[in-house]
Amino acid sequence: MQLNSLNGWPWLLVGLILAGCSSQYVSHDALTETSNAGRYSLKQDKGPDQPLAASDINTTTPRKEPLSKHGNKSPYTVNGKKYHIMSSALGFKEEGLASWYGQKFHGHSTSNGETFDMYKISAAHKTLPLPTWVRVTNLDNGKSIDVRVNDRGPFHGGRIIDLSYAGAVKLGYVDKGTARVRVEVLEGDSLDQSAYFVQVGAFSSKDSAQNLQKRLKNEVDYKVGVYKDNFYRVRIGPVKYDQAIAIQQQYTGDEFGKPLLVAKP
Structure with missing residues (x-):
């Protein structure tokens, strides 16, 4: 079982977009800043x-x-x-x-x-x-x-x-x-919309994903889907932000690690 693998999914992965970045970012058009020298390949x-x-x-x-x-x-x-x-x-x-x-x-x-x-x-x-x-x-x-x-x-x-x-x-x-x-x-x-999925697992096996999907359908009151790219991804939702946080906390632990919040584009 490969949990929470991210490869190949085009949607925004909430939380990961903020990781691994330096603490300062220069604005896109602060071109006279010394730290921006040579940053862009185009002049115009x-x-x-x-x-x-x-x-x-x-x-x-x-x-x-x-x-x-x-x-x-x-x-x-x-x-x-x-x-x-x-x-x-x-x-x-x-x-x-x-x-x-x-x-x-x-x-x-x-x-x-x-x-x-x-x-x-x-x-x-x-x-x-x-x-x-x-x-x-x-x-x-x-x-x-x-x-x-x-x-x-x-x-x-x-x-x-x-x-x-x-x-x-x-x-x-x-x-x-x-x-x-x-x-x-x-x-x-206007912001409190069902715009999130909670990804609880990602599998190379379709059967494994469907087995988890079947189990979760008996545990939650929300839609549970299997989404295919290079993995079979099991996701709960779409749900509102506060609901997504609650589901994420519910399934955080040894079995699932910390499920991902995945936002609609």
């Missing part, structure tokens, strides 16, 4: 060589989650200016100019230690806690998307948020470069 940012259509980009599911271990140190300084992270984002709303970032930063660490993927929807903000879920509305065309903020920036004058290339495509301003937007923090019921 751009989109991918093969543009994406908005229909090719998956939307993201807002969810309740803990603060990242990295990227929330306050204050921090970029280009000689000091920034203070908000102690709480509840009720936060602002309007201003949005820009986007792409290929230059693709594959590099975000401020909270995750890996920036320009093909997925994400965002950078100077002072919101990481992560924070926000709804961004393009005031020029009325399009809105829900976005997870996991990076710092933009530090160009007059811009309030940087969306990933995918986010800018989805909001319809990638060709213009910037757009007037409204940023609203999501809270309450």
Whole structure:
């Protein structure tokens, strides 16, 4: 039995994304910082060589989650200016100019230690806690998307948020470069969704996975599924965050180790 193997699964693995990272991350566009010298292979940012259509980009599911271990140190300084992270984002709303970032930063660490993927929807903000879920509305065309903020920036004058290339495509301003937007923090019921699975085991044998699935169906009141990639993964859910934590604690021990929380994309 191979428990909690992670190979090949494309979803965010909560908790592991925060491990093995240094305690400091420089923002994606703090380009005058000494520690950033030579970090990027491109001098000018751009989109991918093969543009994406908005229909090719998956939307993201807002969810309740803990603060990242990295990227929330306050204050921090970029280009000689000091920034203070908000102690709480509840009720936060602002309007201003949005820009986007792409290929230059693709594959590099975000401020909270995750890996920036320009093909997925994400965002950078100077002072919101990481992560924070926000709804961004393009005031020029009325399009809105829900976005997870996991990076710092933009530090160009007059811009309030940087969306990933995918986010800018989805909001319809990638060709213009910037757009007037409204940023609203999501809270309450909009975050308390069934957005988590609890992975209790991963097997090379389909029979072993199905045997555990059958057992768990008699123990929990939630759906238990077997998900196939290079392993057969037994997962309980989807469930809300607090339910996921309770299930994780219930099955933590010698038999299962510490089950993984796996979030929807």
